[in-house]
Amino acid sequence: MIPIAKPIIGDEEKKAVLDVLSSGIIAQGPRVKEFEQAFSEFIGTEFSIAVNSGTAALHIALLAHGIGPGDEVITTPFTFIATSNPILFTGAKPVFADIDEETFNINPDKIQEKITNKTKALLPVHLYGHPADMKAIQEVAEDHRLLIIEDACQAHGAEFNGKRVGSFGTGCFSFYPTKNMTTSEGGMITMNNKGIAKKARMLREHGSRERYVHEILGFNLRMTDISAAIGLCQLKKLPEFNQRRIENAKYLTELIRNERIITPKVRENCKHVFHQYTIRVMDDRDKIADTLNEKGIGTGIYYPIPIHKQKLYKDLGYNESLPVSEKLANDVISLPIHPSITRENLEYISSVLNGL
Ligand SMILES: *Cc1c(COP(=O)(O)O)cnc(C)c1O
Numbered sequence: 001m002i003p004i005a006k007p008i009i010g011d012e013e014k015k016a017v018l019d020v021l022s023s024g025i026i027a028q029g030p031r032v033k034e035f036e037q038a039f040s041e042f043i044g045t046e047f048s049i050a051v052n053s054g055t056a057a058l059h060i061a062l063l064a065h066g067i068g069p070g071d072e073v074i075t076t077p078f079t080f081i082a083t084s085n086p087i088l089f090t091g092a093k094p095v096f097a098d099i100d101e102e103t104f105n106i107n108p109d110k111i112q113e114k115i116t117n118k119t120k121a122l123l124p125v126h127l128y129g130h131p132a133d134m135k136a137i138q139e140v141a142e143d144h145r146l147l148i149i150e151d152a153c154q155a156h157g158a159e160f161n162g163k164r165v166g167s168f169g170t171g172c173f174s175f176y177p178t179k180n181m182t183t184s185e186g187g188m189i190t191m192n193n194k195g196i197a198k199k200a201r202m203l204r205e206h207g208s209r210e211r212y213v214h215e216i217l218g219f220n221l222r223m224t225d226i227s228a229a230i231g232l233c234q235l236k237k238l239p240e241f242n243q244r245r246i247e248n249a250k251y252l253t254e255l256i257r258n259e260r261i262i263t264p265k266v267r268e269n270c271k272h273v274f275h276q277y278t279i280r281v282m283d284d285r286d287k288i289a290d291t292l293n294e295k296g297i298g299t300g301i302y303y304p305i306p307i308h309k310q311k312l313y314k315d316l317g318y319n320e321s322l323p324v325s326e327k328l329a330n331d332v333i334s335l336p337i338h339p340s341i342t343r344e345n346l347e348y349i350s351s352v353l354n355g356l
Pocket of ligand 1: 056154
């Protein structure tokens with residue numbers, strides 16, 4: 001089976017983890033600090049705060065910006081549930097704006113329609129590694145004085161107009177094993193605002209800046225030095241990992257010749273880092289995915305149910321129709337293009353697709 005995702009852990013990561021284990025400092029320590037600094041440098045922000053998941057990054061980012069009961073946050077319904085559940089955890093209301101059919105990302109025109117006097121923030125997702133339309137999103141945010149929190153959990157190194165995602169507002173990253181880089185579990189919040197950085201650090205740490213002095217209600221959402229040591233090695237390799245994803249995607253697009261398949265597009269001024277290579281098929285997606293699996297090709301359906309159609313959200317009273325998201329949820333199939341995929345793998349995948 002050609003797997004849909006595969007973390008690449010080398011000797012460097014293994015040695016780095018053993019060094020941490022031997023050091024005796026195995027929870028949050030000097031490696032976490034080093035990883036935060038290296039990540040800030042990479043993204044181009046002044047501050048980075050490491051946490052134990054992408055979900056935690058989103059939760060802390062929202063709380064650090066003071067979002068809570070009575071507030072609305074506009075986001076996309078076509079994403080992993082971890083994008084919107086942290087909004088619920090703060091007591092605020094997720095409001096869903098439909099997506100662009102070509103990029104799968106939130107449609108800025110649809111954001112406009114959802115703004116009310118309760119709207120506090122926009123939470124775009126750079127889905128599959130393709131940056132959301134940050135120019136239009138920033139314009140809407142400026143017009144209505146809204147915060148921007150980016151879900152960049154699938155987009156480490158992606159760029160919009162030459163600027164890395166995660167540096168437009170407060171950025172949230174995940175280092176789960178299937179992402180473009182990993183720390184096993186892990187996450188990062190990036191920002192340029194010193195006050196938000198300070199608050200986020202306290203929220204990670206039981207609301208304290210000084211040990212055993214607690215100023216606000218916080219959590220324990222710390223990253224360990226074991227994870228950070230892996231992250232430091234992975235961050236060095238990320239540019240090469242991304243380059244291989246981009247080349248694999250380009251080659252696969254060249255090879256696919258089937259009129260019933262729409263291959264992914266890359267918008268001008270965007271660097272897409274291909275966390276996923278997601279095609280659209282015109283008919284019977286599930287049968288096509290089964291056929292691919294039978295022929296040894298791993299596939300992913302990201303995501304089969306838009307968030308507003310999930311039971312959790314229906315039980316909360318969501319019952320609107322967001323037609324583009326609902327349609328694409330039936331059409332999408334993601335194919336393996338991660339860095340371990342070979343040209344032969346891609347030729348095989350395309351030959352199966354072209355024979356459908
Ligand atoms: C992976 C992911 C998350 C959550 O990250 P975890 O580290 O799994 O908590 C959030 N949003 C998106 C879009 C993701 O892909």
